[in-house]
Amino acid sequence: IRRRALEIAQNANMFAPFFNPPTHVGDPAGPGRICPGDTGGVNITGPAVADPVEGVIFITSHSGCGSVTLAPGVESPLDGPEQTGVTHSDWARSRSGRGRGRGRGGGPPTSLDGLSVFKGPLGRISAIDLNTGEYLWVIPHGDAPEDQQERIRNHPLLQGVEGVQANQGRRGHSAMVATPTLLLASGQISDGTPNLFAIDKRTGERVGSVELPGGTRYGMSSWVHEGKQYVVIQLNDGLAVMGLPGS
Structure with missing residues (x-):
């Protein structure tokens, strides 16, 4: 599995x-690849937080390669009637696609038999020791949809493989x-309901x-x-205040 995954990753740049x-x-080379993606890695929508007493930083991030091409600004499909400017840059973004299935325009495959x-x-929270730089733990960000978890559990390539993590978390922060x-x-649980999780800072256990009452940001x-x-x-559309019982 690892060998095939590496071949796919290399062929898809x-x-x-x-x-x-x-x-x-x-360009015959196809769209330029951006990994971990233009919205991947870390982002302002999910700021890192730190525990200065324990010397640990907690970072939320996700993976997902993207594809980007440029076109002359005057030909950009991003322009529309709502645009207020009257000038164009020399080049503008033309299209973008996430690295799943096959690349746009019939590019090389970017998945392994659906995996x-x-x-x-894919979406995660990482705890890093600020004194040593070592990862203390990495856990999924929320719960992936149940059908995605079942697909991993039942995938023929993974039968008999130990330590497979069916819950890949959610993209986003x-x-x-x-x-x-x-x-x-x-985060979200497997049915998509937004939740607030309490996590043990030492182990990552939920x-x-x-x-x-809704999805979160920042x-x-x-x-x-x-x-x-x-x-x-x-x-996403306001603020929520929750009181902790027993405090």
């Missing part, structure tokens, strides 16, 4: 360097806050969860008022 330049429309060539988790005892992180914060602890969570 998934080992492209960071800041790999895009190609022009019509991602990324070992995963988690909102997080570190408290003295826990890491609180947003020790509790509660449903959220960060969250924790406050104490009159002896009671609250968590303020930024949603």
Whole structure:
């Protein structure tokens, strides 16, 4: 499996360097590859958080190569009637596609018999020791849809293989806050319901969860008022405040 995955990754140019330049429309080499993707890796929508007492930083990130081509600005399909400018740049983005299945325009395959060539988790939260630079643990960001997990569990290539992680997490980024005892992180469970997860900072084990009123973005914060602890969570369309019971 590893050998075939490496061959696919090499043929699809998934080992492209960071800041790999895009190609022009019509280039026989095809679209320029960007890994971990223009929205992959880390992003401002999911800021890292740190525990200065323990010396640990928690980072949310995800994988997903993308493809980019450029076209003359005057021919860009991104222009539309709502555009307010009257000038064009020399070059503009033409198209983009995520690295799943086959590349756009009939490019080389980027999956292995329906399996991602990324070992995963595709969406994740990582804990890194700031004193040594070592990873303490890596866990999935939320839960992948159940049908995706079943596809991995039942895939013929993986039968009898030990240590297969069916839950690859979700693409996107988690909102997080570190408290003295826990890491609180947003995510979705397998049916897509947004949740707030309580995670053991030392082991990465999920020790509790509660449903959220909507999806999250950017960060969250924790406050104490009159002896009671609250968590303020930024949603896609507003704010939610939750009080921690027993505090």
